[in-house]
Amino acid sequence: MTEASARGGQPQEFEKVLAGSDTAVAQFESHDRTAVERLQHFLHSSPAAVPLIVLIASLAVFAFVIGSRFFSPFSMTLILQQVAIVGIIGAAQTLVILTAGIDLSVGAIMVLTSVVMGQFTFRYGLPAPVAILCGFGVGAACGFLNGWLVAQVKLPPFIVTLGTWQIILAANFLYSANETIRAQDIEAQAPLLQWFGNNIRIGNAVFTYGVIAMVVLVLVLWHVLNHTAWGRHVYAVGDDPEAAELSGVNVNRMLLSVYVLAGLICALAGWALIGRLGSVSPTSGQFANIESITAVVIGGISLFGGRGSILGMLFGALIVGVFSLALRLIGTDPQWTYLLIGVLIIAAVTVDQWIRKVAG
Amino acid sequence: MQSEPLLTARGLVKRYGRVTALDAADFDLYPGEILAVIGDNGAGKSSLIKAISGAITPDEGEIRLDGKPVAFRSPMEARDAGIETVYQNLALSPALSIADNMFLGREIRRPGPLGKWLRMLDRPAMEKRARAMLSELGLMTIQNIGQAVETLSGGQRQGVAVARAAAFGSKVVIMDEPTAALGVKESRRVLELILDVKKRGLPIVLISHNMPHVFEVADRIHIHRLGRRLTVIDPRQYTMSDAVAFMTGAKRPPETAVAA
Amino acid sequence: MTISALKTALFCATAFGVAALAAPASAQEVGACLITKTDTNPFFVKMKEGATAKAQELGINLKSYAGKIDGDSESQVAAIESCIADGARGILITASDTAGIVPSIKKARDAGILVIALDTPLEPADAADATFATDNLLAGELVGKWAAATLGEGAKDAKIAFLNLTPSQPTVDVLRNQGFMKGFGIDTKDINRIGDEDDARIVGHDVTNGNEEGGRKAMENLLQKDPSINVVHTINEPAAAGAYEALKAVGMESNVLIVSVDGGCPGVKNVEAGVIGATSQQYPLLMASLGIEAIKKFAETGEKPEATEGKSFVDTGVALVTARPVGGVDSIDVQKGLELCWG
Numbered sequence: 011m012t013e014a015s016a017r018g019g020q021p022q023e024f025e026k027v028l029a030g031s032d033t034a035v036a037q038f039e040s041h042d043r044t045a046v047e048r049l050q051h052f053l054h055s056s057p058a059a060v061p062l063i064v065l066i067a068s069l070a071v072f073a074f075v076i077g078s079r080f081f082s083p084f085s086m087t088l089i090l091q092q093v094a095i096v097g098i099i100g101a102a103q104t105l106v107i108l109t110a111g112i113d114l115s116v117g118a119i120m121v122l123t124s125v126v127m128g129q130f131t132f133r134y135g136l137p138a139p140v141a142i143l144c145g146f147g148v149g150a151a152c153g154f155l156n157g158w159l160v161a162q163v164k165l166p167p168f169i170v171t172l173g174t175w176q177i178i179l180a181a182n183f184l185y186s187a188n189e190t191i192r193a194q195d196i197e198a199q200a201p202l203l204q205w206f207g208n209n210i211r212i213g214n215a216v217f218t219y220g221v222i223a224m225v226v227l228v229l230v231l232w233h234v235l236n237h238t239a240w241g242r243h244v245y246a247v248g249d250d251p252e253a254a255e256l257s258g259v260n261v262n263r264m265l266l267s268v269y270v271l272a273g274l275i276c277a278l279a280g281w282a283l284i285g286r287l288g289s290v291s292p293t294s295g296q297f298a299n300i301e302s303i304t305a306v307v308i309g310g311i312s313l314f315g316g317r318g319s320i321l322g323m324l325f326g327a328l329i330v331g332v333f334s335l336a337l338r339l340i341g342t343d344p345q346w347t348y349l350l351i352g353v354l355i356i357a358a359v360t361v362d363q364w365i366r367k368v369a370g
Numbered sequence: 371m372q373s374e375p376l377l378t379a380r381g382l383v384k385r386y387g388r389v390t391a392l393d394a395a396d397f398d399l400y401p402g403e404i405l406a407v408i409g410d411n412g413a414g415k416s417s418l419i420k421a422i423s424g425a426i427t428p429d430e431g432e433i434r435l436d437g438k439p440v441a442f443r444s445p446m447e448a449r450d451a452g453i454e455t456v457y458q459n460l461a462l463s464p465a466l467s468i469a470d471n472m473f474l475g476r477e478i479r480r481p482g483p484l485g486k487w488l489r490m491l492d493r494p495a496m497e498k499r500a501r502a503m504l505s506e507l508g509l510m511t512i513q514n515i516g517q518a519v520e521t522l523s524g525g526q527r528q529g530v531a532v533a534r535a536a537a538f539g540s541k542v543v544i545m546d547e548p549t550a551a552l553g554v555k556e557s558r559r560v561l562e563l564i565l566d567v568k569k570r571g572l573p574i575v576l577i578s579h580n581m582p583h584v585f586e587v588a589d590r591i592h593i594h595r596l597g598r599r600l601t602v603i604d605p606r607q608y609t610m611s612d613a614v615a616f617m618t619g620a621k622r623p624p625e626t627a628v629a630a
Numbered sequence: 631m632t633i634s635a636l637k638t639a640l641f642c643a644t645a646f647g648v649a650a651l652a653a654p655a656s657a658q659e660v661g662a663c664l665i666t667k668t669d670t671n672p673f674f675v676k677m678k679e680g681a682t683a684k685a686q687e688l689g690i691n692l693k694s695y696a697g698k699i700d701g702d703s704e705s706q707v708a709a710i711e712s713c714i715a716d717g718a719r720g721i722l723i724t725a726s727d728t729a730g731i732v733p734s735i736k737k738a739r740d741a742g743i744l745v746i747a748l749d750t751p752l753e754p755a756d757a758a759d760a761t762f763a764t765d766n767l768l769a770g771e772l773v774g775k776w777a778a779a780t781l782g783e784g785a786k787d788a789k790i791a792f793l794n795l796t797p798s799q800p801t802v803d804v805l806r807n808q809g810f811m812k813g814f815g816i817d818t819k820d821i822n823r824i825g826d827e828d829d830a831r832i833v834g835h836d837v838t839n840g841n842e843e844g845g846r847k848a849m850e851n852l853l854q855k856d857p858s859i860n861v862v863h864t865i866n867e868p869a870a871a872g873a874y875e876a877l878k879a880v881g882m883e884s885n886v887l888i889v890s891v892d893g894g895c896p897g898v899k900n901v902e903a904g905v906i907g908a909t910s911q912q913y914p915l916l917m918a919s920l921g922i923e924a925i926k927k928f929a930e931t932g933e934k935p936e937a938t939e940g941k942s943f944v945d946t947g948v949a950l951v952t953a954r955p956v957g958g959v960d961s962i963d964v965q966k967g968l969e970l971c972w973g
Contacts, residue, residue, distance in 0.1 A: 189672075193871060193875060193905075216879070287842040287846065288842070288875040291843075291868065335851060338854075338855070339855055
């Protein structure tokens with residue numbers, strides 16, 4: 011300490027030069043931005059823009075290369091049908107990833123719930139609506155297990171869901187004895203199970219109920235995430251759980267609710283899966299976890315949590331769908347699809363990192 | 371100073387294993403004042419503040435707010451009682467907007483069924499109140515209340531956190547090292563902000579290592595040493611060197627100083 | 631020093647102890663291993679069932695191992711190592727990686743173990759002492775012939791979609807695919823390769839991973855390529871069921887002939903329901919029980935199994951299952967197929 015003692019309320023000697031300086035604490039737009047910086051800011055504030063641009067561009071390129079075989083109402087709605095399951099699972103994955111978690115068990119939960127819905131109807135003779143409710147119950151229970159282990163026991167989500175993935179999948183095989191329930195039997199005895207396979211036709215465009223369910227689910231979740239307190243808390247928890255806790259968010263309850271909701275959404279996907287396949291097949295959905303994470307990442311949602319839009323996930327899933335159908339129509343080796351999707355994933359994460367630098 | 375203290379603590383004890391962080395510590399905050407809390411590292415001042423803000427529960431002792439005994443089990447309970455804390459890390463969510471951050475955990479919902487059933491947030495109301503609060507504290511230049519906090523400078527973020535505390539703190543605002551991470555210019559603005567909050571009638575507990583800042587704004591200075599309150603001094607009667615000497619034990623405070 | 635020496639001594643003692651305990655058991659009875667690709671696929675479940683029943687009958691101590699998923703070769707390598715350590719006399723294996731597993735197989739054979747490849751031949755096939763398998767080329771050929779005969783004159787203008795297994799063209803995929811072409815009357819060009827043909831009747835090939843999901847998607851993709859498809863060859867029955875759903879969605883299910891290979895119970899029921907026109911049924915139970923018998927014989931006499939005459943492997947048989955038999959192609963009816971089906 012120097013000898014200069016303080017005089018209450020007076021600026022100190024060294025601060026007097028500040029009198030002539032700017033007096034605003036919160037000052038914005040302090041310098042002219044370059045075009046690149048403006049782009050960075052735009053992308054920062056609209057996280058779904060990048061995947062939307064990629065989606066539109068890829069549609070345009072393939073429409074030009076392949077023509078009407080690809081760019082037709084039928085083909086476009088076919089892509090929607092092909093991504094419906096991944097889109098629904100991706101919605102669950104988005105919620106979890108926004109909280110800076112990850113859920114490797116989504117596909118397993120989906121398959122188990124579809125098996126429960128099918129077997130409860132056929133093995134125990136329960137009415138289909140009851141069996142479906144049981145399926146949702148199992149989905150919620152699986153989600154609760156994940157959420158409890160993450161929130162209360164404080165285990166890392168990756169480890170928790172790596173474990174529950176195996177557990178749920180094994181339970182699925184043990185319980186079902188890998189028995190497929192045939193589409194014809196379901197159609198005859200419990201058509202409600204295949205309800206999501208019904209469709210609405212507008213000209214050549216075919217919208218299955220599964221597709222409609224996916225779109226409605228994503229829009230509802232978009233609204234919830236952006237315009238309700240719960241949704242804002244999901245982002246806050248993913249962003250900085252400590253800050254969220256200190257701001258008055260009950261982080262544990264929030265995480266638990268997210269995983270339970272994710273489990274319920276997986277059960278919805280399980281039901282929709284029966285509509286898509288016609289049958290109940292315990293071996294389906296093996297890669298749903300990876301496919302949903304792919305959609306989320308290409309959709310510009312940060313794996314570090316707290317950033318991104320669920321609409322981006324939908325665009326990400328559609329990009330994968332567009333690439334796989336278009337490349338099959340062109341007739342390339344299927345490996346090219348995987349290769350290009352790999353490139354897209356890395357590109358998406360690179361863009362995400364760049365956009366995040368705006369925070370500096 | 372006024373007759374009755376607003377917030378008092380008597381005989382607080384907190385032990386962590388064999389370490390005693392608080393050793394029968396006392397604390398008094400009077401209405402409308404800025405009370406600085408200073409102390410050497412490890413003196414237990416952060417334990418004292420955590421006990422008052424609900425972040426830790428003391429093993430022994432009593433805290434009274436408005437004369438009534440209180441026992442906070444979490445920061446949330448302290449907050450509900452009217453004690454707001456501006457944490458050193460600010461506790462803001464960088465990716466959320468200024469308005470969302472200010473109302474995090476106590477959002478305003480739409481009136482009618484939209485709010486009740488769809489649980490929709492009343493963004494316009496939240497933004498209006500956030501803007502009003504920022505203006506009141508002289509932070510008018512914030513143009514876009516919907517802007518993410520991570521796009522703000524350190525001082526601006528501090529401003530948002532202080533505005534949040536001032537907007538909701540009905541009894542006490544605690545500020546933990548508000549100028550520690552800031553540059554010279556931004557520190558000055560934050561000090562003015564603290565005085566603005568005081569003008570609104572809210573008492574402030576200021577924890578700081580920065581002696582010039584403490585001596586500039588504090589009405590009284592609580593000096594913490596070895597887990598307890600050593601003394602409370604009037605900054606107009608002592609120099610910074612005296613305060614540092616008391617803090618480090620180089621000098622013993624006169625008995626009369628404690629009265630304040 | 632003393633402590634580590636003590637530890638070593640303890641360890642050795644334990645190891646010898648375990649070996650001493652284990653040795654009499656392996657000396658008394660013949661040990662055998664069954665290693666399948668997975669233990670969830672009904673085909674392998676049936677295989678295990680056949681092997682277990684036969685082993686019990688012959689007093690053989692059978693241990694079963696499986697990969698976690700199809701393609702999990704590491705688990706199979708570990709299983710072979712366990713079998714060698716266990717002193718087994720014979721190994722029955724359906725290899726996930728038919729070429730990659732060969733060095734481990736060699737270790738087992740060097741240890742005096744009889745190795746029989748079940749269902750899937752190794753690369754090279756003689757890396758195993760014998761192969762007990764379905765003649766997949768014949769299986770494909772049977773459904774190809776049946777499809778051509780069913781279409782009659784229409785076979786000349788058929789539009790055919792091929793729903794295969796995986797992009798890497800595993801042997802079973804190639805054999806069934808090319809067998810179908812052979813039976814249908816398409817020039818296969820290189821019979822070891824899918825996709826080098828230039829017959830105008832081929833609309834295209836796509837992969838299904840052998841499940842409903844993949845079957846549906848692949849069918850949708852190929853329909854986009856050419857909506858006039860009227861014949862679909864599928865790698866197995868789940869893929870066929872998926873293809874049927876895709877056709878049904880566009881109202882084409884009754885105009886298209888679906889053929890398949892496998893003969894699982896849901897598949898045969900789908901033949902009965904008219905979803906699949908015909909399927910070539912294979913017999914995993916027989917493969918496994920014959921394999922166990924061969925191990926027993928080898929353990930007693932040292933004799934190794936001989937390949938079926940004219941073939942490089944022991945043919946465990948294949949039969950065409952259809953509700954609509956055609957002249958010139960032998961077939962069994964659905965009733966018979968249901969009696970013999972697996973899964």
